[in-house]
Amino acid sequence: MSLSGIIPATIPASAIGTDITLTREDMKFIAALVYEQAGIVIREHKEAMTRGRLARRVKALGLGSVAEYCAFLKTPQAASELPELINAVTTNHTAFFRERHHFDHLRREVMPRLVQERAGRRGRIRIWSSACSSGEEAYSIAATCREAIGPRSDLDFRILATDIDTDILARAEAGIYPADLFERLPADVKSSMRLEAGSTRGDARISEELRRMVAFKRLNLIETWPMKGPFDVIFCRNVFIYFDTQTKASILDRFVALLSPGGFLYLGHSESLPQPHPNLRLIGRTIYERTA
Template identity: 80%
Template structure:
């Protein structure tokens, strides 16, 4: 990565910004790529430095150089998950890119429920980079509405992310009340909420929380699930990966997707190249074909 750059040139100049040599930046970027597949692009380096600085503070260290020296020792193996937690971008929102939830609610779930009428049937949806849980709870909200009180369906959502800190927040299901107030009026009632601590926080109701299993999963490592899934959400994480990483993950999604199932990507994402078993049927909506 960026082998044209001379080594050991201070990157950050303003006095308040932590200094990180090019060598150290390269070293950290290589570690993050190796363990998470995330490419720290040059224009994002300042942001990465700021995030690492928080980690330096949390460890009681005095400089990024000290942190990098520590990362270079064998004792640092246990620090890698914390490093990854520090550099991930977790921005998300309830019903973000609403067209996917409209498609799920109007085109996918009624068909699945109909297809499984009268027998105990399995429906599986995977939120594969779920961040703080808003995506998974939005899936639960529209699914609960489409499925209703039926108890003859085995319906589950798997919600995974590499970042253990953000997964703890997701599983708690607690959010600032004003986040919910700002939701579209027709979606708000679907997202069943209970008051939490005081008026400023709400909690997603148990009837939605129990539909979801939150687990740590690194998309570039092996996956324990056998599938099949009816729908996979993989939104706004491919932007951090390079083309070979995206292609490899995509092949594994396809292998786990039911024929006739759907893959949703983020708004600025597309397939690295056309896939013979995925057909684009709407805005960032792909159908798994035989």
């Protein structure tokens, strides 16, 4: 089907019986709504992907078409659907020890200094995984830091892990993953990723000890944040790619305000600062140190 103003759709098997045609007007409406709610920029070439993601919501709500879904989103009753829409359009790709150099920097450069500075007086160490997706990043941080902290109990250590997507956060909190994800980890980090004994049906669960190190919460990066900080390290990886320059600059200023002087910000491999920041110094591959 190819009509003027209508984008041809490849209908996935799961959506048979559902009309997932997305008009340019509805695509613009969805893009504007998602930008307003989450700061995520949906570019025109993502139309096919957007159609597929909206089809999930159309089906879940028992509607007949994407057009009906868009019409529903314009009604006052749709307020409770907005989080579901955001859950549907987010990209959650992640992995344990993804972009390994950040965990190496954390283990070799950051944690030994923090432990030495703060041990003995219940010193506080805080790390924030600010777009944590299904939790692999936060548990990789926990595994890395647990090794550095060892059995000592004279530190107040916590990881805050946040994301906008409530579905993915529920998975993160459960801490259950296909066991082969752990099998495939490089040998030197594999042993640090403690798992519960007795995995079932090909799944394995992160140990309670590591799970207790992390607090998962819903947080939208473009809204106000309840935390006061300071954080010693902030991971903000592979989410800036979805934001425009203005959104990135405003979030970055707020990260800097929450980072302790000498603290570190890690960005994703294809990300950089929207513009040089007077209080951040690039000290390694996508590693920034707060200078003042």
